Amino acid sequence: MSSGETAVRNRIEFLDAVRGVAASLVVFHHLMVNISPEYRWFGHTFFDPGRIGVVAFFLVSGYVIPLSLRRGTQNAFWIKRFFRLFPVYWVAFALYFAVAHKSISDAPLWVWGMNFLMLNGLLGLVSILPPAWTLSIELLFYIQSSTARLRGVLDRTVHFGWLWLVLFLALAAGSRALEKDLPLTLPLLMFCAALGHSLYLRDHGGSRIWRYLLGAGLVLGPVGTYVRGHDGEWAPLTYSLSFILGLCLFLVFYLLQARSVPNALKWLGGISYSLYLFHITITHTFHDLLGLDGPLYFMVGAAASVGIAHLAHRYVEKPFNRLGHGLSRTRIKAAIGASSS
Template structure:
């Protein structure tokens, strides 16, 4: 199966729609519940999520080598001699996803009991994820598809979302980001949701995690690295800091958390992506370009948090947010099959194939949202929120 993207040191989700102060916003990998009545939805955040997902898709289709080169019949450098250099920056959409996730998980977890927090996360992550696992496994098992499928046993383990720590082959190449998200949820749940979210507790959580992640990097201890995720921590923590600014723009501590997270985050992004370790990942990004994209991601979330993008309140952004997670899940592997069919078998030119593949994956995402998420998400959420009956 595919290798993780270049942001991996050793080794993006019908959707919930963020409300300004209400429950259940959405991160890259997750859909979100409906906003509370009378509370405006942060539709610009939905739009930013889709932009980040499209950045990742551009990277997977035209900004790296590997299996996508088999689909095109040659390297994307040949298919897109100029655009491929820009597409290569698309992998930074993942870092933008993580900043958004820090913001929206802080919002959705604030004042919420552990059972409700767990039910919300599980019910939003799992339906489209399970559907994507089944769909990609089935497509890759077709005789006409040339890409290798995982074993039946490994495919079943993938349904747990724990395939990466268990050393099992992954059905979805992008699922490594979900493993990072799950670890963030666990840390946030144990340190903030379980004891009860307060500003002081959240600030302490950010400070301790930042320092501990730095110590982990210095110690080069695999277990600490696994738990504390020093490479990704600044993006999650930066999103949390931006949420604190959203609550009170005069909170200087929150501005400090955000600023320090940006400084550390751009360092890790440049360190990991300027000269990617795997030649398939391409290695011609400039350090200035990487810093610019990371800065733009932080700035966009901050502008939304400060209310400067309230004018971007178009209803279609709600749909965009709903499609982001299923699109993110299916676009890479099924994109290989679509690109090969359109370009090599049907003879469509590169840019037409690129555009039609994006459209096809968005349509598939709409189907997953309409017929999977909208039906299963409330069922799972209600079931997990239901307290068991006392045994007499």
């Protein structure tokens, strides 16, 4: 294997490692919240492991999406993204509704439709499948990057990180002035994606903008949370420390990307999307429906979450991913044929 191939392999492995740890933190958080008042106090007072995982996920997206857009056409990118995201999401959505329909709010039909299309997070609507609120923001990053790629300015979108950070600060000030909880998390996660993009540019051209974005985020992220103050759910320390630790999680694996990743962690990264989507159904089933509690609930819930995620990855994610890749290759061949005729 050439040194170039080794570098690419190590980068893919490091991204899988981040995904695996990030998804595990989200699962750990939701399991512990159900059984430990002390943990709930800690999470509200110091840092939230689930939020750390979410921040790390967006850094991964920022790194990998520019790479994906460079490898093919716009149509191929969106075909692969659609089959990567939506089929397994719809299965997780349906399964959660089947076991938790009694606890789901009586939302209007159009809200269900927006959830079905993953648009609820962008519109500030309730997320019927609780963890899926981040997926709308993920789609927004795809749209931003894809539009820039179409216009031939993909690399310049890294500078949008500044705009998202300014919007975060503006919403923080607005929250304080209006005494109303405004959607600060959306621009902050979009900033995280821009930071991930800047690290991709560092590895594929030597860009140094990552230094300035990282420095600005480490300073202005906490500043914004303290400007906003306590909103009833997130204290400034909790919000800012969770954000900083999410950055650190990604950066640790990024700095160690030349080293090989344990197979177990690579496997966990492979099933991370299913784990993120399905674990909430498991936690609800074992805790709220079956009444399990304590260490038994944690162990059974964690094992079942990983097991269901493995099955969903193998029998839903992978087949639809293969379908998406096959259809994208067909579109690429058709485009090449049309251009040469």
